[in-house]
Amino acid sequence: MARKIVLTSGKGGVGKTTCCALLGLGLARLGARVVMMDVDIGLNNLDVVAGLDTRVMYDIVDVAEGKCRIRQALVSHPQAPLLYIMPSSHSLNVGKVSVEDMRRITDELSRSFDYILIDCPAGIGKEFYRAIYMASEAILITTPNITAIRDANKVASLVIGCGISDISLIVNRVRTDMIAKRLMIKPQDIAASLDIKLLGVVPEADSIAAAACQTGSVLGAKDNVNLFLDIARSIHLGAAEQRIKRGFRNLKINKGGII
Numbered sequence: 188m189a190r191k192i193v194l195t196s197g198k199g200g201v202g203k204t205t206c207c208a209l210l211g212l213g214l215a216r217l218g219a220r221v222v223m224m225d226v227d228i229g230l231n232n233l234d235v236v237a238g239l240d241t242r243v244m245y246d247i248v249d250v251a252e253g254k255c256r257i258r259q260a261l262v263s264h265p266q267a268p269l270l271y272i273m274p275s276s277h278s279l280n281v282g283k284v285s286v287e288d289m290r291r292i293t294d295e296l297s298r299s300f301d302y303i304l305i306d307c308p309a310g311i312g313k314e315f316y317r318a319i320y321m322a323s324e325a326i327l328i329t330t331p332n333i334t335a336i337r338d339a340n341k342v343a344s345l346v347i348g349c350g351i352s353d354i355s356l357i358v359n360r361v362r363t364d365m366i367a368k369r370l371m372i373k374p375q376d377i378a379a380s381l382d383i384k385l386l387g388v389v390p391e392a393d394s395i396a397a398a399a400c401q402t403g404s405v406l407g408a409k410d411n412v413n414l415f416l417d418i419a420r421s422i423h424l425g426a427a428e429q430r431i432k433r434g435f436r437n438l439k440i441n442k443g444g445i446i
């Protein structure tokens with residue numbers, strides 16, 4: 188069964204799609220089978236950010252309408268065979284994919300993948316809820332801006348209200364020079380004010396900005412991938428540690444030792 192993780196923020200432009208693509212690649216590099224889904228149907232760009240847009244044949248609307256099978260729509264990354272995207276639609280077919288369609292598709296994908304990363308649209312409308320209802324865990328993305336932090340706080344309450352208790356935080360576009368001059372709030376302080384565990388900190392990176400301007404795809408540059416490897420490790424190995432701990436708790440102890 189896959190872990191279904193939604194990347195959400197409330198505010199647009201804070202780096203959800205960038206983080207989704209780079210985390211997907213990071214997890215795939217650790218040996219996990221990953222599928223990324225862009226729930227921003229009509230205004231999607233995960234395929235471009237992942238460098239897979241020219242390989243798309245079918246999309247999620249085709250799957251929902253029964254024009255193709257799920258396997259036919261999946262596109263794998265040429266440099267990371269364990270990384271896939273379930274393409275979203277560029278045409279404005281927003282209403283054509285229902286919550287039930289999404290559930291059916293994620294349930295089927297869940298059998299073949301370790302992770303389903305869901306790139307959530309900005310805002311808190313119908314599409315936001317469609318993304319949240321598919322997930323069992325959430326990663327909140329914020330930048331150190333007050334407005335982004337305020338939106339993240341509101342979205343955290345909505346996510347909890349939808350029954351997701353496993354929430355962690357990535358603070359993106361952090362500048363240590365500004366923190367040193369006390370011009371930017373520290374990621375640890377943001378996490379404390381939101382009362383959410385800090386999963387990772389991503390610096391403001393010229394390599395990401397340049398890739399976004401040049402080709403649109405952030406996965407080509409090694410520097411970008413390296414920025415996310417530690418976060419991918421904490422997600423992947425953190426889960427393994429939890430499993431081991433649970434395993435120990437389940438062992439029965441008697442006088443002779445563990446049985």
Ligand SMILES: Nc1ncnc2c1ncn2[C@@H]1O[C@H](COP(=O)(O)OP(=O)(O)O)[C@@H](O)[C@H]1O
Pocket residue numbers: 196198199200201202203204205206309359360361389390391392393395396399
């Ligand atoms: N750490 C970063 N350093 C520099 N630019 C970044 C960083 N993260 C994201 N960006 C840029 O910010 C813009 C918005 O990112 P995006 O992932 O599209 O945000 P969202 O999906 O939340 O709307 C993009 O142009 C992206 O390249």
Ligand SMILES: [Mg+2]
Pocket residue numbers: 203204205232306
């Ligand atoms: Mg986006």
